[in-house]
Amino acid sequence: MSRLEILKTYKIYIGGKFPRTESGRFYTPKNGTTPLGNICLSSRKDFRNAVVAARGAFDGWSGATAYNRSQVLYRIAEMLEGRKAQFMDELMQQGSTKGAAEKEVHASIDRIIYYAGWCDKYTQLFSAVNPVATSHFNFTVPEPTGVVSVFAPEENSLIGLISTIIPVIASGNTCVVLASENKPLCAITFAEVINSSDVPGGVINILTGTRKELHSHMASHMDVNALFYTGNDKKEILEIKKLAVDNLKRVVVKDFVTIYSAEHDSPYYIEDFVEMKTTWHPIEKIGAAGSGY
Amino acid sequence: MTKKTIKINFDTGWDLAPAPESTSHIQLNEQYELFIGGKWVKPSSGKYFPTINPATEEKIAMVAEANEKDVDKAVKAARKAYTEVWSKMPASERAKYIYRIARLIQEKAREFAVIESMDGGKPIRESRDVDVPLAAAHFFYYAGWADKLDYAFPNRKPQSLGVAGQITPWNFPLLMAAWKIAPALATGNTVVLKPAETTSLTALKLAEIIQEAGLPDGVVNIITGAGETGAAIVNHNDIDKIAFTGSTGVGKIIQNAVAGTNKKVTLELGGKAANIIFEDAVLDQAVEGIINGIYFNQGHVCCAGSRLFVEESVYDIVLRKLKDRMESLIVGNPLDKNTDIGAINSKEQLTTINNYLKIGKSEGAEMYQSNCVVPKKGYWCKPTLFTNVSQSNRIVQEEIFGPVLAIQTFRTVAEVIEKANNTPFGLSAGVWTDKGSKLFNLSSQLKAGIIWGNTFNKFDPTSPFGGYKESGFGREGGLHGLKPYLKF
Amino acid sequence: MLPTLLFSLNLEFNFFRMIKKTTVYLNNPSPSVDQVGIIDRIDRITSRSIKDETKLQGLKLALNMVDLTTLEGADTENKVRQLCNKAQHLHDAYPGLPTVAAVCVYPNFVKTAKQCLQGSGINVASVATAFPSGQSSLEVKLLDVKIATDAGAEEIDMVISRGKFHEGEYNFVFDEIATIKEACGKSRLKVILETGELGSFDKVRKASDIAIEAGADFIKTSTGKISPAATLPVTLVMLEAIKDHYYRTGIQVGMKPAGGISNSKLALQYLLLVKETLGKDWLTNQWFRFGASSLANDLLMQIVKQQTGVYQSKDYFSKD
Incomplete structure (x- = not known):
């Protein structure tokens, strides 16, 4: 007798836990005619809960040392490397060829490593010491913006997810991500990777469901500071931009069609989700030329 | 006990004569x-x-x-x-x-x-x-x-x-x-x-x-x-x-x-900057920073330090020094070289400011204005401060864009950071302390684009300006x- | 075990003894001073425009606050007499001028100065305490003070022991001032900090507080023998110390910038600084003085210029 396979229950990921959607609803995306599973159809309340989790995690994550964030990101890559087979399997379930699946998983791991390296370097790239004409020391440094709503790309469900999440959190932001609607399997499995990678709960929150239902809440929530939209639905983009006005969210829209190209390995994705802070302090000039003693 | 009777008398009888800048050399079309x-x-x-x-x-x-x-x-x-x-x-x-x-x-x-x-x-x-x-x-x-x-x-x-x-x-x-x-x-x-x-x-x-x-x-x-x-x-x-x-x-x-x-x-x-004074601050220069923070350009400054937070242990002395310093501010003819505070930019803005003064009083805050004399014609607002206010007051939450300061006290670092960040704005903030490590803590935790440490309202072309x-x-x-x- | 215990007991005993004398000072440790903030404040003062009646009034006030000073190794009885004469006849061509506040000399000339100034209302001030370095024993300093006060000096300008101050022997400095103050009797004590040797505003503030708490009637910037002497920023730091003390106690302490104030514009800026920091009660020679030798003539020239509208020449004003 052949053994009966255990099917996986795909749940969402909020605050380091794997709840079912509070709505109790599901949807069944298909590869062709093959159903991929019963996936949580997340509600606006799930999103709300995720934002609370993300906000709660912000101080700790943004306050961690850059070295620490760098190691945590590296750890994600390590965990992913160990579970390559599972991700390839899921990508194939979602319609990829084996070759494409392998390429996507490898590229995803490498991209995480790439951004892990930026955590303790981008600050030096974007900072400045400003030579003001008064007796002050003045410097500008980037700080994470806060909580970010992320619309992961619909295609390339693994590397798309990684290319949007990782640069956002590298600087200390926390995020709520809506996974690819039709190819959500990798996103949830990736949540399991995160959960075992020293990423504090709430830093990355992953929802499954439809953009149609969630985009307005992701754009309008007053405790979300920035928004990362991928895709090219003009109507949706306009709507999102308008909804984002109310608390002046920073809106970044990218059409992720060239996901493998080197341009996605870039600190400028980190720069999109930081705020520049400039600090002034007097310099006592005693004993110096032109001293005012 | 004698404390209350000790008062510095700024009515010196030696007042500065008007020193208007000449307008004869300027060229303006009709x-x-x-x-x-x-x-x-x-x-x-x-x-x-x-x-x-x-x-x-x-x-x-x-x-x-x-x-x-x-x-x-x-x-x-x-x-x-x-x-x-x-x-x-x-x-x-x-x-x-x-x-x-x-x-x-x-x-x-x-x-x-x-x-x-x-x-x-x-x-x-x-x-x-x-x-x-x-x-x-x-x-x-x-x-x-x-x-x-x-x-x-x-x-x-x-x-x-x-x-x-x-x-x-x-x-x-x-x-x-x-x-x-x-x-x-x-x-x-x-x-x-x-x-x-x-x-x-x-x-x-x-x-x-x-x-x-x-x-x-x-x-x-x-x-x-x-x-x-x-x-x-x-x-x-x-x-x-x-x-x-x-x-x-x-x-x-x-x-x-x-x-x-x-x-x-x-x-x-806009902005509603917190200006935070710790007990260990250099108080006299901090008071100067408060003055410069809120009364610079009649308070028509988006990064004005309009919310003052003073550590409770130095509240009395800071308030006293502040009020004394306000007495030497000269309000009047903008062209006079001795004028510290000029005219409110427009009638509309004066109405807005006056409306906020009313709101402040009706919310139960205590208003104090310096004893200066303002000209009869023109749009003027004496340097003003409100005490007995809290985060829930409108004069604390909304940008007034005038010479109006709202003063609150605090007890701990955590409390003041929370209150300072408790606003939809995030343009600037000021921190006054003589302790470097405290200053860096505050400067990294305050959500604002410009942090002035032991100074306020400084600008320079080389220095990036903008808000959170x-x-x-x-x-x-x-x-x-x-x-x-x-x-x- | 025992010697150690005794030693520590002894230490403790000394410690409490020290605290007793300097309690007031220790209860109010000196705040530090932000140099950039001080300079900013002074910039606002110096950018003020003082003209017309304000200027004339200020010039006369400043003249009335001058301690006409001669403190040279080459000073002679005659030189002191001439100076006292000048003090009483500043510029007789213009009646109605105020007199200077005091004539300031070395102790050995106090008697001469007293004689010359009798009935003029002008005080005699004497430097003392091994002026200008202060490098001597307390006995010598006390004798110095006694000689000056016995000869009739109404005001004593002492110097603090800067060496001890730099060593951190604040109690020594405090006690020395307190002892000298006692020796001054009815004479008013001005304590010279010699700010040019202190090295920072923080130390100026600390020295000011020590002097004030130890009983100084005036605090004074400089001997005039060291550069920098008086500056506006240093004076502001000292005025702030006076203000804080006044807030705490209601007791007024006077201020005397000395050295380097040779022109009227600068003198007026000092007055403005006093006006905006301490107000009316300090704008009198009872509580504010200029220690200067050449300032008086410049003030006179400016007063005459204000009244006649004609720029003046030094040749028309007596030098003594």
Whole structure:
């Protein structure tokens, strides 16, 4: 007798836990005619809960040392490397060829490593010491913006997810991500990777469901500071931009069609989700030329 | 016990005689046209509006009102200048034009300062020592960037955007024009700029300088008018970039209006800055910082330190020193070299401020004003502070844009950080402590674009300026101020 | 074990003894001073415009606050007499001028000065305490003070022991001032900090607080023998110390910038600084003085210029 396979229950990921959607609803995306599973159809309340989790995690994550964030990101890559087979399997379930699946998983791991390296370097790239004409020391440094709503790309469900999440959190932001609607399997499995990678709960929150239902809440929530939209639905983009006005969210829209190209390995994705802070302090000039003693 | 009777008497009987700056050398027209395509052209509507001296309520000049047609004309001129001349010019030549503007402002500094004070009501001490020299410095700084952009953004091939539409506020008319025009020109863009309707004159004088500097026609166009003119700029479909400084309300309208377009936007909006005084602060200089934080430019400053937080243990002494310092502030004729606080910019703004004073009192806050005498004619507000307020008071939450300070106390670092960040704004903050490690803690935890440690309201062309949250986005000043005018 | 215990007991005993004398000072440790903030404040003062009636009034006030000073090794009886004469006849061509506040000399000339100034209302001030370095024993300093007060000096300008101050021997400095103050009797004590040797505003503030708490009637910047002498920023730091003490106690302490104030414009700026920091009660020679030798003539020239509208020449004003 052949053994009966255990099917996986795909749940969402909020605050380091794997709840079912509070709505109790599901949807069944298909590869062709093959159903991929019963996936949580997340509600606006799930999103709300995720934002609370993300906000709660912000101080700790943004306050961690850059070295620490760098190691945590590296750890994600390590965990992913160990579970390559599972991700390839899921990508194939979602319609990829084996070759494409392998390429996507490898590229995803490498991209995480790439951004892990930026955590303790981008600050030096974007900072400045400003030579003001008064007796002050003045410097500008980037700080994470806060909580970010992320619309992961619909295609390339693994590397798309990684290319949007990782640069956002590298600087200390926390995020709520809506996974690819039709190819959500990798996103949830990736949540399991995160959960075992020293990423504090709430830093990355992953929802499954439809953009149609969630985009307005992701754009309008007053405790979300920035928004990362991928895709090219003009109507949706306009709507999102308008909804984002109310608390002046920073809106970044990218059409992720060239996901493998080197341009996605870039600190400028980190720069999109930081705020520049400039600090002034007097310099006592005693004993110096032109001293005012 | 004797404490209460000890009072410093500032009624010295030795008062400063008026020392008005001469207005004899300034040149003003009775009527100003629109500066489009290098020429002065009449507004297509034929309409003009008066610009008023807020200290005397007298008309200074008539200013043209630009409508949609005029805006279109200006954008066309800017586009033509961009494609035919400015974008083709070697960057080093572009730099030289900008340097010329800087030099001409320095040469005419006194004239600019006097007109700025007449038109806007700010004390000549500030227009002479802050606004005008900083405006010149801004052009000088950005001029040098024009041919060095590849070093600012290595391997990114920075390119200009095209035509920039720029809308500036009435609190620093010339300086804000400089903040907008200088980086735009340095990065190779051409400009359509609209100054605020109550304070158009120095921008129009700047247009004269731009003419004198020989800038190619249409590179800078300066058109005047109120909100509708601004809206026409924002909505013009041949503009690539909008840069706006003003209220958060209008900023949101603009952001909404451009949502469906590819226009790049920089918004520099309102604020409600926390100015935090710790027990271990150098109190006398902190008091000076409080004064400078809220009474600079009549409090018409988006980054004004309008929310004061004082550690409870030094509250009494800080309040006492503050009130004593307020006694030596001279309110009056903006052109008087001894004036510390000038006229409120407009009748409308005075009404707004007075309304907030009423709200403050009705909310149960205690109002204190210095004992100065204000002139009968003109728009004035004595330096004001409110005690007995809390985070829930409207005068604590909303931007008043006047010389009005709301004072709260705190006990712990955690408490003051929470309260300071408890606002939709995030433009600036001040921290006063003699302890370095505490200062760095605060400066990293406060959600604001500018942190002044043991100082306040300092500005420099090399120093990026801009806010977090609803105070806007994008930075002006410094290397970071180039980016909003470039694509990569 | 025992010697150690005794030693520590002894230490403790000394410690409490020290605290007793300097309790007031220790209860209010000196705040530090932000130099950049001080300079900013002074910039606002110096950018003020003082003209017309304000100027004339200020010039006369300043003249009335001058301690006409001669403190040279080459001083002679005659030189002191001439100076006292000048003090009483500043510029007789213009009646109605105020007199200077005091004539300031070395102790051995106090008697001469007293004689010359009898009935003029002008005080005699004497430097003492091994002026200008202060490098001597307390016995010598006390004798110095006694000689001056016995000869009739109404005001004593002492110097603090800067060496001890730099060593951190604040109690020594405090006690020395307190002892000298006692020795002064009815004479008013001005304590010279010699700010040019202190090296920072923080130390100026600390020295000011020590002097004030130890009983100084005036605090004074400099001997005039060291550069920098008085400056506006240093004076502001000292005025702030006076203000804080006044807030705490209601007791007024006077201020005397000395050295380097040679022109009227600067003198007026000092007055403005006093006006905006301490107000009316300090704008009198009871509580504010200029230690200067050449300032008086410049003030006179400016007063005459204000009244006649004609720029003046030094040749028309007597030098003594």
